[in-house]
Amino acid sequence: xxxKIRIALAVIFWLGITLLLLDFTGALHGWLGWMAKVQFLPxxxxxxxxxxxxxxxxxxxxxxxYCSVICPLGVFQDGVAHLNVARKRKNKNRKPYSYSPEMxxxxxxxxxxxxxxxxxxxxxxxxxxxxxxxxxRIVQNLFQPVYLWVNNLFAAIAERANSYTFYTKEVxxxxxxxxxxxxxxxVVVIILAWRNGRTYCNTICPVGTTLSFFSRFAxxxxxxxxxxxxxxxQCEHNCKASCIDVENRKIDYSRCVDCFNCIDTCKFGAxxxxxxxxKKEIPGQARNEGKGQARNEGKGQARNEGKGQARNxxxxxxxxxxxxxxxxxxxxxxxxxxxxxxQEKKVDGGFAVVLDKEVPVRDIPVTxxxxxxxxxxxxxxxxxxxxxxxxxxxVLRPSTDLKHFMQPEMSYERGYCRPECTRCSELCPxxxxxxxxxxEKTQYHVGTARVNAELCVVEKGVECGNCARHCPAGAIMxxxxxxxxxxxxxxxxxxxxxxxxxxxxxxxRPISAITVNGRHNxxxx
Numbered sequence: 001x002x003x004k005i006r007i008a009l010a011v012i013f014w015l016g017i018t019l020l021l022l023d024f025t026g027a028l029h030g031w032l033g034w035m036a037k038v039q040f041l042p043x044x045x046x047x048x049x050x051x052x053x054x055x056x057x058x059x060x061x062x063x064x065x066y067c068s069v070i071c072p073l074g075v076f077q078d079g080v081a082h083l084n085v086a087r088k089r090k091n092k093n094r095k096p097y098s099y100s101p102e103m104x105x106x107x108x109x110x111x112x113x114x115x116x117x118x119x120x121x122x123x124x125x126x127x128x129x130x131x132x133x134x135x136x137r138i139v140q141n142l143f144q145p146v147y148l149w150v151n152n153l154f155a156a157i158a159e160r161a162n163s164y165t166f167y168t169k170e171v172x173x174x175x176x177x178x179x180x181x182x183x184x185x186x187v188v189v190i191i192l193a194w195r196n197g198r199t200y201c202n203t204i205c206p207v208g209t210t211l212s213f214f215s216r217f218a219x220x221x222x223x224x225x226x227x228x229x230x231x232x233x234q235c236e237h238n239c240k241a242s243c244i245d246v247e248n249r250k251i252d253y254s255r256c257v258d259c260f261n262c263i264d265t266c267k268f269g270a271x272x273x274x275x276x277x278x279k280k281e282i283p284g285q286a287r288n289e290g291k292g293q294a295r296n297e298g299k300g301q302a303r304n305e306g307k308g309q310a311r312n313x314x315x316x317x318x319x320x321x322x323x324x325x326x327x328x329x330x331x332x333x334x335x336x337x338x339x340x341x342x343q344e345k346k347v348d349g350g351f352a353v354v355l356d357k358e359v360p361v362r363d364i365p366v367t368x369x370x371x372x373x374x375x376x377x378x379x380x381x382x383x384x385x386x387x388x389x390x391x392x393x394x395v396l397r398p399s400t401d402l403k404h405f406m407q408p409e410m411s412y413e414r415g416y417c418r419p420e421c422t423r424c425s426e427l428c429p430x431x432x433x434x435x436x437x438x439x440e441k442t443q444y445h446v447g448t449a450r451v452n453a454e455l456c457v458v459e460k461g462v463e464c465g466n467c468a469r470h471c472p473a474g475a476i477m478x479x480x481x482x483x484x485x486x487x488x489x490x491x492x493x494x495x496x497x498x499x500x501x502x503x504x505x506x507x508x509r510p511i512s513a514i515t516v517n518g519r520h521n522x523x524x525x
Contacts, residue, residue: 002260002263002273003259003260003261003263003264006065006068006069006258006259006260009069010068010069010075010078011075013035013069013070013072013075014072014075014076016032016035017032017035017036017072017132017135018072018135018139018143019032020032020033020035020036020386021135021136021139021140021143021144021385021386021389022139022143022144022147022389023389023390024144024148024169024389024390024392026390026392026423026426026427029390029423029426029427033426033427033429036132036384036386036427036429037051037429038051038054038055038070039070039071039132039429040052040055040066040071040132040207040210040211041126041130041131041132041133041207041382041430042132042382042384042429042430043055043429045380045381045382045430045431045432046380046429046430046431047431048431055211056211056214059211059214059215059218060214060217060218060219061218061219061220062218062219062220062258063215063218063220063221063253063256063257063258064208064211064212064215064256064257064258065257065258066207066211067198067201067205067207067208067211067257068257068258068259071131071132071207072131072132072135073131073132073134073135073189073200073205074131074198074201074205074208074257076135076189076193077189077192077193077197077198077200077201077240078193078240078259080189080190080193080194081193081194081197081198081240083194084096084193084194084195085238095233095237096197096237096238097196097197097236097237097238097239097240097242098233098236098237098242099236099239099242099243099244099245099246099247100196100242102202102243102252102254102255103202103203106203106204107202107203107209108209110129110203110204110206110209111206111209111210113125114126114129114206115206117129121378121379123378123379123381123382123383123404123407124383124402124403124404124405124406124407126382127381127382127383127384127405127406127407128181128185128406129204129205129206130206130207130382130384131201131205131207131208132207132382132384133382133383133384133385134182134185134189136383136384136385136386136389137178137181137182137185137383137384137385137406138182138185138186139385139389140182140385140386140388140389141174141178141179141182141183141385142179142182142183142186144389145171148169148171149171151166151168151169152166152168152169152171154166155167155168155169156168170394170414172394172414174388174397174398175397175398175399175400175406177398177400177405177406178385178398178400178405178406181406188200196242197239197240197241197242198240198241198242198255198257199242201241201257202241202242202243202255208257212254212255213254215253215254215256216253216254218253218276219275219276219277220273220274220275220276221251221253221256221273221274221276222251222256222258222260222262222263222271222272222273223251223271223272223273223274223276224244224246224249224250224251224270224271225269225270225271225272226249226270228268228269228270229246229249229268229270229271230268230270231246231247232267232268233246234265234266234267235261235262235263235265235266235270235271236262237265238261238262238265239261239262240257240259240261241255241256241257241259242255243255243256244262258273260273354509355509355510356413356509356510357413357414357509357510357511357512358413358510358511359411359413360503360511360512360515362515362516362517362518363517363518364447364517364518364519364520365399365401365404365409365410365518366409366410366411366446366447366498366500366516366517366518367408367409367410367446367518367522368387368396368408368410368417368424368425368433368446369417369422369425369433369436369441369444369446369497369522370422370424370425370428370433370434370435370436370441370444371432371433371434371444371446371522372434372521372522372523373520373521373522374518374519374520375520376432377432377433378404378407378432379432380430380431380432381407381408381430381432382430382432383398383406383407383408384429384430385398385406385408386427386428386429387408387423387424387427387428387433388408390423390424390427391423391424392421392423393415393416393417393418393421394414394415395410395411395412395414395415395416395417395500396408396409396410396424397409397411410446410447410498410500410516411500412500412501412503412504412512412516413504414504415504416499416500416501416503416504416505417446417498417499417500418472418499419438419441419442419472419497419499420438422435422436422437422438422441425441442473442497443523444497444522444523445496445497445498445519445522445523446497446498446518446519446522447496447497447498447500447516447517447518447519448491448493448496448498448516448517448519449467449475449476449491449496449498449502449503449514449515449516449517450491450514450515450516450517451488451489451490451491451513451514452511452513452514452515453488453513455508455511455512455513456488456489456508456513456514457507457508457513458481458484458486458487458488461486463486463487464507465478465487465489466502466505466506466507467489467501467502467505467506467514468489468502470501470502470505471501471502472497472499472501473495473496473497473499474495475491475492475493475494475495475496475497476489476490476491476492476496476502476514477489477490477492478490489502489514491514498516498518498519499516500516502514502516503515503516
């Protein structure tokens with residue numbers, strides 16, 4: 001029963017957080033936004049004392065259930081490990097897991113490095129190691145594009161039926177370095193979970209190590225009754241954390257994540273999840289009782305091991321052929337799609353090719369309205385990519401600058417920050433972007449536009465004024481040049497809020513003639 005409850009809650013949390021990261025409409029935030037705010041590191045960065053204390057108390061009472069229920073990366077590892085265990089169980093001679101001693105030097109070394117990076121402000125390293133941030137990058141970079149492609153397929157079908165239930169969403173690569181980091185992280189986590197279950201959680205994850213300090217003293221814990229234990233090692237072979245030492249009838253509670261697999265697999269009732277304060281495991285009186293039994297159990301197993309071998313080999317061969325056919329078909333489709341995409345070009349009136357805009361060089365990065373300053377934003381941000389995934393205007397993207405690597409920044413090649421949009425401030429779980437209203441947003445001056453006269457189309461004898469017409473703050477005026485007779489844009493820096501409408505809508509290519517440079521402080525208090 002404990003295991004079923006744990007799995008049900010874990011599925012709810014995992015689906016909720018994943019859907020929150022996939023959703024681009026903002027419709028799910030009102031229902032699921034709290035799931036991001038109860039993650040451990042975002043709560044620490046937001047100084048959310050209530051959540052931090054609640055998670056510590058939860059660990060002191062029930063153990064590390066946070067890692068097996070609330071953490072999306074931990075739940076994902078359980079899913080991968082479950083698939084591997086099911087595969088290994090088909091082979092009677094292979095055991096899924098076995099006890100291994102704690103790798104203290106690696107575990108606490110990574111934790112110390114994480115704490116130092118957090119204090120010093122090396123946020124790129126913090127974001128790389130934090131489990132919630134890692135899952136956010138994986139979902140936003142790898143899963144959301146597939147989600148959007150499926151949405152666009154439904155949008156095309158709905159359009160043919162004269163329905164606007166779905167609408168097409170542009171799919172584009174926001175940052176190649178962040179994409180690579182997300183892909184490598186996913187591969188590493190899958191390999192570790194496939195081979196050794198919770199290795200990532202108990203050697204790399206700093207949140208797991210932090211909670212392990214409290215889980216040692218949990219009020220309720222799985223405990224071994226050595227008088228009942230037969231030494232069959234079924235619990236040990238099913239422990240994803242490799243923390244059950246049957247030989248010595250001990251459990252390393254600093255690594256136990258309370259998955260309750262051991263309790264469900266014990267046939268003799270020797271393992272129970274019970275009140276543990278003031279109690280100790282009963283000494284290993286029956287340490288050798290199970291040896292003869294294990295010997296006898298193996299005799300009957302050998303008789304039937306070979307019967308299904310030929311059948312399994314045949315099925316494996318068929319599955320392999322099917323897998324190869326699927327791979328070849330998928331590769332052909334991918335190549336065909338890429339070839340078609342390569343032929344697509346944006347054209348103006350069907351004649352001139354329109355160049356894509358390039359990111360200009362900014363002296364100061366532009367951070368979203370709601371952030372007090374550039375420094376405060378990057379100090380609090382954990383690079384979970386939630387704001388990037390849900391930005392409806394394609395303004396936010398992960399930074400490629402090493403100083404702020406993977407943390408969001410604003411850029412206006414595909415859109416601009418509309419004055420009526422406050423979605424990122426409503427989503428941020430760390431307090432890096434404070435929740436603001438539409439009226440309060442106009443008080444935030446995140447950047448200042450500047451004009452490069454050499455790139456302006458006025459220099460080519462073309463009247464434009466596009467930047468002045470679309471500036472929502474009225475910060476751009478067209479001033480007549482007495483020498484040429486043309487009107488040139490001039491920016492009133494006191495009015496400019498840095499929304500990027502002028503940069504986005506400027507017809508100059510590939511670099512806009514008017515660009516936004518960030519400001520260190522966004523609001524006067």
